[in-house]
Amino acid sequence: MIAVISDIHANLEALDATLDAIRDERVGRILCLGDIVGYNADPAGCIRRLREAGAVCVAGNHDRAVTGQITTEGFNPLAARAVEWTRTQLGPGDMDWLRRLPLKLDLAGEDGPGIVAVHGALHPETGCELVRLDTDDKRALSFEALESHPTGARICAFGHTHRIGIFEMRDGAMTAHQGDGVAIRDGSYYLVNPGTVGQPRTSDRRASFMLIDPAARTVQLRRVPYDYRAAMAKTRKAGLAARLSRVPEPLRGPIRRIYHALRGRA
Numbered sequence: 001m002i003a004v005i006s007d008i009h010a011n012l013e014a015l016d017a018t019l020d021a022i023r024d025e026r027v028g029r030i031l032c033l034g035d036i037v038g039y040n041a042d043p044a045g046c047i048r049r050l051r052e053a054g055a056v057c058v059a060g061n062h063d064r065a066v067t068g069q070i071t072t073e074g075f076n077p078l079a080a081r082a083v084e085w086t087r088t089q090l091g092p093g094d095m096d097w098l099r100r101l102p103l104k105l106d107l108a109g110e111d112g113p114g115i116v117a118v119h120g121a122l123h124p125e126t127g128c129e130l131v132r133l134d135t136d137d138k139r140a141l142s143f144e145a146l147e148s149h150p151t152g153a154r155i156c157a158f159g160h161t162h163r164i165g166i167f168e169m170r171d172g173a174m175t176a177h178q179g180d181g182v183a184i185r186d187g188s189y190y191l192v193n194p195g196t197v198g199q200p201r202t203s204d205r206r207a208s209f210m211l212i213d214p215a216a217r218t219v220q221l222r223r224v225p226y227d228y229r230a231a232m233a234k235t236r237k238a239g240l241a242a243r244l245s246r247v248p249e250p251l252r253g254p255i256r257r258i259y260h261a262l263r264g265r266a
Helices: 012-023 043-053 061-066 077-087 092-099 136-147 228-237 249-265
Strands: 002-005 029-032 104-107 115-118 155-157 164-170 173-177 181-183 189-194 207-213 218-224
Touching: 002 012, 002 189, 012 043, 012 207, 012 218, 012 228, 029 043, 029 104, 043 092, 061 077, 061 092, 136 155, 136 164, 136 173, 136 189, 155 207, 164 181, 164 218, 189 207, 189 218
Parallel strands: 002 029, 115 155, 155 189
Antiparallel strands: 002 207, 104 115, 164 173, 164 189, 181 218, 207 218
């Protein structure tokens, strides 16, 4: 069984709680879909935990920005600031480890359907770590790439959106599954997103990960509570927190819109 995690974003409290939950499962491998660093205050600690756990990882856009493999063009100001700060926190060994992470990774399917891992999307040849699979049109392009993948893999695990998702392509029709799991069917292809370990963007602040069991042909979601306040306290102390970080995520958008509207009237 494979535990799939993504978008840790230097949140050590969330990662430790997630790894503890994974230890309670019959997991043979941990797969990390990138964005190990960025936004929060424990980049070195998170890298150390993943290496100690023997996790196999792909590179996220924040990981590649920290190492200078891509620029922060297109990053929001908070993310760009965190990239610069993170560079001051990592030693040469951590930077080299991040720099060597692949953009795509194939896991052989000896006991069931194979898995290909990416951070953003499968379909672009270059820049795949920057593409968000947040529309059906984009997901259709990655499904096309999966269906023609040379390994014969039928599952693509992706992250980057921070949104949990299980999508199935069968006979040309795409289905978005709403539950916390799915049975893998012969003749179908799947895009699965475990959500985020350490950077929640919904009112549910719990970390999340997925369990893929190729032998049993199942994908299951797990959610893990952690000390969110402790993590955010460190992020604020480092000067990395958003101004509205104490406000629940669903309320931030309306508050921002009101703020900008009032500024426009000034």
